[in-house]
Amino acid sequence: MRNRHLQTLFPALFSCQKNLLLNRETIYLPDHDFIEVDWTANKQEDKPLILLLHGLEGSSNSSYIRRTMQKAIDSGFRAVCMHFRGCSGVQNKLRRAYHAGETEDLNFFINYLRQKEKIKSQVFIVGFSLGGNVLLKWLSENNENEFISSAVAVSVPFELENSAQKMNKGFSRLYQWWLLKSLKNNLLKNNRYKDFNLSKEEIVSIKNFWEFDDKITARIHGFKGAKDYYNKSSSRQYLSLIKHNTLIIHSLDDPFMSAACVPHQTELSQSIQLELTSHGGHVGFISWHSLLIPMYWLEARIIKFCLAQIKI
Structure with missing residues (x-):
């Protein structure tokens, strides 16, 4: 499938592991807030564990998370999805x-x-x-952490400003509209915007990611503005610091960013393996056995990489 938008939309709209049984755990944080994590039901502690980080406004219900969890179970792994604050369906404090x-x-x-x-x-x-960007930044900050064996990052917005600009153009504005709708609804729900000293008018008037990040993300998290947030948070600048064995899977036709944001080989540490595809969209990566049977090869590639890293 060569169309970037079909690659992106088809897996999100037509794929879901509805019978996947998950157990939820609440983790209380040092600041007295919490996050929620969902574990696969197979509890054998000797099985290797895969920790999954979802994307913007994602959750354990996201199709790519559920497919990866199912593939992990089928391959002898346990899996746990960590929800970012506010993404588990429960309002944070x-x-x-x-x-x-x-x-x-x-x-x-x-x-x-x-x-x-x-x-x-x-x-x-x-x-x-977004979860991939968080992961790469964390790896650069914790390159001596021996608890983590290796990592995989998929469809990462390596340059956040590039992504914000791309999402405000052409058909990609559809994705921007959908994600902004979710972000704004979460703030408007139960008058949550008042907790952040925002007005309802400020929320409703936002039309693109740059405005959202400049007026809201930056304000909430102590950045000077959107540009300061993008400059400090984009993972591309940190790739040379990563020491864990890391696989990065990315498609050059990703509609969430331009191909210019993809790092050059010289920017990568020796521990990073970058796999680029010409067609795959954003967290898509499907091919076809026939006109009616899609093959989701992303999850298989992730598990294959993890299996190769297992120490006997």
Whole structure:
């Protein structure tokens, strides 16, 4: 399938593991807020564990998360999806949300896992889209962390400003509209915007990601504005610092960003393996056995990489 938008939309609209059984756990954070994580039901602690990070406004219900969880179970792994604040369907307590450069909650949960797991099995991290950017930034900040075996990052917006500009052009504005609708609805729900000292008019008037990040993301999280947020949070600048074995899967036709944001080989550390495809859209990566049978090869590639990293 060569159309970038069909690659992006088809898996999101027509794929879901409805019978996947998950167990929810609430993790209480040092600031007295919380995040929620969803575990696969297979509880054997000796099985390797895959920690999944969803994308913008995603959750454990996102089709790419559920497909990866199912593939992990089928391949002998356990899996857990960490929800970013506000993404699990339950309103958080504090005047704080999540963003593409926020790694504190991930770091806390990884340390929680370290105590919970007691090094009983290997742990891998897989991040999609915004979650992939968070993952790459965390890896650069924690390159001596031996608890994590290796990582996979998929469809990462390496340059957030580039992505914001691309999403405000052409057909990509449809994705921007959909995601902004979700972001704004979450703020308007239960008058949540008042907790962040925002007005309803400010929320409703926002038309693109740059405006949202400039007026809301930056204000909530202490950045000077959208540009400051993008400059400090974009993962491209941190890739040379990563020491964990890391696979990056990216399509050159990703409609969420231009191909110019893809890092050059010289920007990557020796621990990073970059796999580029010509066609795959944004977290799509499907081919066809026939006109009616799609093959989702992304999850198989993720699991194959993790299996190759397992220490016997």
